[in-house]
Amino acid sequence: MKNTMSIQYKAPPKTRIGHIHLRVSNIEKSLLFYRDLLGFEITERIGDQAVFLSAGGYHHHIALNTWYSKNSSKSNKSGVGLFHAAILYDKREELAAITRRLIENNYPLTGAADHGVSEAIYLDDPDGNGIELYWDRSKKDWPRDADGSLKMYTKNLNVEDLINA
Incomplete structure (x- = not known):
């Protein structure tokens, strides 16, 4: 097979990630998280x-299976594999609503960040898979350098401000 990696290729601009498919240890336990x-x-x-x-x-946006993972232990955080799956909400108010729901149900958050382009809440599913829940700011509000290039960052997110949105 010829190496064509040196040829410039760009994915078509309307390309999107269609869904995530996760190996889980127990369907019912995972349904309590993803469905309920x-x-x-x-x-x-x-x-x-x-x-x-x-x-x-x-x-489907999310597929869960136990084909090779039934009753397996939690995901190993060190090593190769999925860092997290990101679920995009259309509006800040929607992210606020799910964040309130998580807090009301005492579901542990692993982080919260303002990335300039987005605000995000981080948590793990029951199998230890990282999940990011986020919303994107309008493109016109994204932080940019003087030359116009994107300048993302990671700052602490004021969760109290978010849940009061």
């Missing part, structure tokens, strides 16, 4: 082996 806490709806289920979940009627 985060509010995703089941679109299809394959017994106790797999489930597909959606927001807004899409075929």
